[in-house]
Amino acid sequence: MGHIAVVDYGMGNLRSVAKALEHVAPEARVSVTSDAGEIAQADRVVFPGVGAMPDCIRELDARGLRGALIEAAHAKPFLGICLGMQALFESSEEGHAAGLGVLPGKVRLFPAAAMHDAEGQRLKVPHIGWNEVDQTVSHPLWQDIPSGSRFYFVHSYYVEPGAAGLTAATTSYPFAFACAVASNNIFAVQFHPEKSQAAGLRLLANFVAWDGTTRA
Amino acid sequence: MSLAKRIIPCLDVTDGRVVKGVNFVALRDAGDPVEIARRYDEQGADELTFLDITASSDNRGLILHIIEEVAAQVFIPLTVGGGVRAVDDVRRLLNAGADKVGINTAAVTNPQLVADASARFGAQCIVVAIDAKQVSLPGEPLRWHVFTHGGRRDTGLDAVAWAKKMEQMGAGEILLTSMDRDGTKIGFNLDLTRAVADAVGIPVIASGGVGNLDHLVDGILKGRADAVLAASIFHYGEYSVEQAKRYMAEHGIEVRL
Numbered sequence: 190m191g192h193i194a195v196v197d198y199g200m201g202n203l204r205s206v207a208k209a210l211e212h213v214a215p216e217a218r219v220s221v222t223s224d225a226g227e228i229a230q231a232d233r234v235v236f237p238g239v240g241a242m243p244d245c246i247r248e249l250d251a252r253g254l255r256g257a258l259i260e261a262a263h264a265k266p267f268l269g270i271c272l273g274m275q276a277l278f279e280s281s282e283e284g285h286a287a288g289l290g291v292l293p294g295k296v297r298l299f300p301a302a303a304m305h306d307a308e309g310q311r312l313k314v315p316h317i318g319w320n321e322v323d324q325t326v327s328h329p330l331w332q333d334i335p336s337g338s339r340f341y342f343v344h345s346y347y348v349e350p351g352a353a354g355l356t357a358a359t360t361s362y363p364f365a366f367a368c369a370v371a372s373n374n375i376f377a378v379q380f381h382p383e384k385s386q387a388a389g390l391r392l393l394a395n396f397v398a399w400d401g402t403t404r405a
Numbered sequence: 406m407s408l409a410k411r412i413i414p415c416l417d418v419t420d421g422r423v424v425k426g427v428n429f430v431a432l433r434d435a436g437d438p439v440e441i442a443r444r445y446d447e448q449g450a451d452e453l454t455f456l457d458i459t460a461s462s463d464n465r466g467l468i469l470h471i472i473e474e475v476a477a478q479v480f481i482p483l484t485v486g487g488g489v490r491a492v493d494d495v496r497r498l499l500n501a502g503a504d505k506v507g508i509n510t511a512a513v514t515n516p517q518l519v520a521d522a523s524a525r526f527g528a529q530c531i532v533v534a535i536d537a538k539q540v541s542l543p544g545e546p547l548r549w550h551v552f553t554h555g556g557r558r559d560t561g562l563d564a565v566a567w568a569k570k571m572e573q574m575g576a577g578e579i580l581l582t583s584m585d586r587d588g589t590k591i592g593f594n595l596d597l598t599r600a601v602a603d604a605v606g607i608p609v610i611a612s613g614g615v616g617n618l619d620h621l622v623d624g625i626l627k628g629r630a631d632a633v634l635a636a637s638i639f640h641y642g643e644y645s646v647e648q649a650k651r652y653m654a655e656h657g658i659e660v661r662l
Contacts, residue, residue: 204502208477240527301606306407313608313631315529315577319409319451319661339409339661341451341482343504343529343577361407384482384504386446 193397194231196258197223198248200238200272209383210235213394225257233266233396234258236273237383239343242296243284245276255289262291262375266401269377274370275348277377283346292372293351299362306363315345322358322368322380328403330376330395331357338388340380342368347379374401409661410625411451411632412649413484413610414639416441419459421467425588425637435640438471439478445639446479448646451661453479454580454634456507457487458555469501476502486534486580490515495522499530507580509534510553513560516574523575532610533576536584537564537597549597556584568601568609579605580634583613588637590616598628610634618644618652625658 193214195207203221210219220227228234236258238245249255261267262277269277278288281296288296304312324336336358347366350356357376358369368379376396382389416423416438423435435441442453453475457468465488472485485498486507495506506526512519512533523531536556541548549564568579581601583594593611602609611630615621615638624633638644650660 204500205476205480205504208502209480212477212480239529304606310629311603311606312408313606315607316408317529317578317608318411318631320407342408343482345528363407381482384480386481390480 191232192218192220192230193233193235194228195219195221195235195237196228196254196273197221198238198245198252198254199223200240200245200248203237206235206237206270206383209390209393210397213390214397217397223252223254225254228254228257228261231261231265233268233399234261235268235270235396236276237270238272238276240272241283242272242275242281242288242346243286245272246286246288249276259289259291262289265374266396266399267375268396269375270383271344271379271381274377274379275346277375278348279351281346292355292370292375294355295349295351296346297349298346303364312363315343316362317343319385320360320362320380322360324358326357326371328357328371328376329399330371330392332395334388334391334395340368340378340382340385340388342380344379371403373403407659409451409659410653411610412621412646412653412660413452413454413632413634414445414450414646415454415456415612415634415636417456417458417636418468418471419457420464421471423640424458425640439474441640442475442479445646446481449650449661450481450646451632452482452484454484454486454507457485459488469497472498472501472503484532486532490518492518492521492525495526495531499526505530505532505578507532507534509536512571513551513553513562516570519571519574519576523577528575528577531576532578532580533571534580534582535564535568535571535601536582538584539594539597547596547600549600552584556587564597565600565604568605572605572607576607578608578610580610580612581630586614587612589614590637592616592620593624593628593630593633595623595628598624598630602629602631608632618649621649622653622656622658625653626656
């Protein structure tokens, strides 16, 4: 458990992520930090964020966090949330930005032409609200969370993983997209566990107890 | 199965207390905001909206403390609106724990604020609140205007065109209140709701006039709203959020149960 670093790079409401972690792990030290050294020393790292991808990468670089993040993503239990998931991939259609390239794949905008349901009713973008998360692999972070549980989403872009086997769950809007990915010590989600009530808190509790292996 | 329609209890807060009025006047005390927020969370509310209607500038800071306290205990999305006039107001509310910020009058007086706040914090956290009122006469094609200052001032702006403009400026959602229905318990203005919901590509939250559970169902099925917001039917214990969701599910609406 120990020290959990929540990476602060000026993008979005990090306080709610920290508060949710404190709620599930009262004995852990949760620090919201933009200090590369602190990220390097932490036992586990949470990479949250909302906003636009080009700003995200620029703000990370402005704080000199790129190296520490990439290193952490290879070394210890690492949780990416929303923009923090997207930024792990190679590139994004949002502002044609390059990501950190820790995981293969790209980030795409929900295509306007596809955004209607089976009855032909228009689906709104951003995708906002509680949608079902269908687990495609067993993983320690899914422990005690039934597949199909609803989590809270708010996003206009989604990840298209470039390697088979990365996807840990999918959500339909209206097509199935990867809403969670897992690779070694990395777990990353498009939804907001810190805003997803009981299911979200469970996922965060699972992360706090996770040893960073994919053994379920 | 797919995205659930949302039920959003709304808490009008003044001087640190939750109140509810009829047509924006005649306020009635409904309790402590933190306690009420916790109750709705336990009942399965999908989000919570706080509208700060504090009149005196002395007590404006109270809402920040309330949001901080709620955000430490309630882990669902929180929207806060009321008196937001500058990018810095948005920042303060987000830092206190709000996930989204509602902009109402200031969007009309300074539309650039919507663009600036959206560019700075992302469209997902900018909710433009539109108070609309029917202005067409009987027999004329339906028309609605945007009103500001708690519903007292007609801006002359067409509500549907305004919603589209706000989408272009960077709003991530529209909170649409039928001002002449607010607090009346006779149901949403469904023509207005549908006109706006069909006109924009971003989600629309219907508000104003909910008096029973059929009104919530109508807001989704007839008004085509993505979410429904209500206050008094929940505050005074007439219905729980859970009852409302079960009722909507019985009518074929996908909800989070």
